[in-house]
């Protein structure tokens with residue numbers, strides 16, 4: 274199969290969307306997961322007429338009868354059972370969060386009253402007092418039985434708080450794929466090792482694992498040497514144990530790039546190898562008959578990073594039935610030239626102008642091995658393969674990370 278375009282690669286990958294079922298987790302551990310059930314209000318929200326200001330609670334009828342001096346029946350803290358007034362000229366000193374009794378319907382702030390000699394004087398013009406003011410009415414936000422959060426949403430801190438408020442301590446969420454991130458290469462040593470002059474510490478795998486953890490996935494890590502026998506054994510094992518394998522390295526033209534052949538020998542079917550893009554041209558994608566998907570990313574760190582964001586994360590969203598994030602476009606801030614007939618993913622720094630226009634300033638770096646450059650960039654913009662000169666002010670698609 275010849276090299277395919279970015280769009281074709283994306284289509285092939287998204288067509289492999291999977292469904293991993295659901296599981297129940299403690300609500301405190303559900304952040305970032307996808308809700309697989311509705312969260313329903315177990316009572317009205319709020320469950321009682323709630324004072325929203327510290328002050329006094331009265332019946333509005335008092336003003337109709339020209340009464341604006343009150344005696345204090347009682348003081349009611351939040352958490353105390355509601356106190357009734359007996360006479361129309363009585364008030365309850367009430368605190369924010371306390372439940373009003375049915376005998377009162379209006380709250381006046383401490384700032385608007387004076388308490389002297391056991392009496393409460395209202396300082397403001399009763400014409401400026403509205404019946405029901407400073408009260409959060411029972412059931413105003415949600416009625417008992419209403420759906421307060423719909424299945425399918427990504428769980429945010431707001432949803433965690435909602436679950437807590439309705440006493441939903443366990444939440445049904447979509448299961449995440451079981452993933453292993455495999456690095457390969459004999460030049461790569463462990464992060465705690467002191468590399469020899471011709472070795473480097475492995476880092477791609479930690480970058481991929483960290484990016485996955487932002488999506489709630491705790492991936493396993495494995496390193497394999499450039500040894501075809503070990504690669505075959507390890508890949509065979511992982512193809513049986515995981516839903517998705519994310520590899521980096523070992524897939525290009527090198528004499529020790531054994532991964533594609535090993536995958537195919539293990540029974541995985543190649544769905545494509547090589548995409549007309551830079552970085553990331555040697556990208557290999559395939560599927561094993563047991564259902565395991567294999568994203569074998571090119572080893573150069575910027576290529577691994579780009580392919581993860583451009584292909585894997587959209588696949589994950591699709592498989593979790595989440596809407597894709599809205600497509601963002603930015604204006605190129607300076608002219609840029611790229612001659613090879615490849616779709617170029619240019620590293621950029623994003624900015625907003627005073628006119629709220631999103632701009633993308635190239636932060637080129639030194640090719641796809643320059644992972645240090647990623648620290649100073651916040652997105653790739655996608656420059657079409659069939660063009661060479663890109664002008665400042667032109668608009669291109671953004672892949673934010």
Ligand SMILES: Nc1nc2c(c(=O)[nH]1)N[C@H]1C(S)=C(S)[C@@H](COP(=O)(O)OP(=O)(O)OC[C@H]3O[C@@H](n4cnc5c(N)ncnc54)[C@H](O)[C@@H]3O)O[C@H]1N2
Nearest residue numbers: 456475476477478522523524525526530554571572573576
């Ligand atoms: N003759 C050709 N050579 C190369 C081509 C080509 O088309 N023809 N493509 C180039 C491109 S583009 C890329 S990208 C790389 C991809 O190579 P591999 O996927 O085989 O990756 P490796 O050779 O194993 O490593 C490449 C590079 O990346 C470093 N690396 C790998 N894994 C890690 C890791 N976990 N942490 C940090 N760094 C890692 C590795 O040390 C190499 O420097 O091939 C080009 N060659």
Ligand code: MOO
Nearest residue numbers: 552553573576641
């Ligand atoms: O993907 Mo390679 O990183 O184009 O250099």
Ligand SMILES: [Mg+2]
Nearest residue numbers: 523525527530
């Ligand atoms: Mg190689």
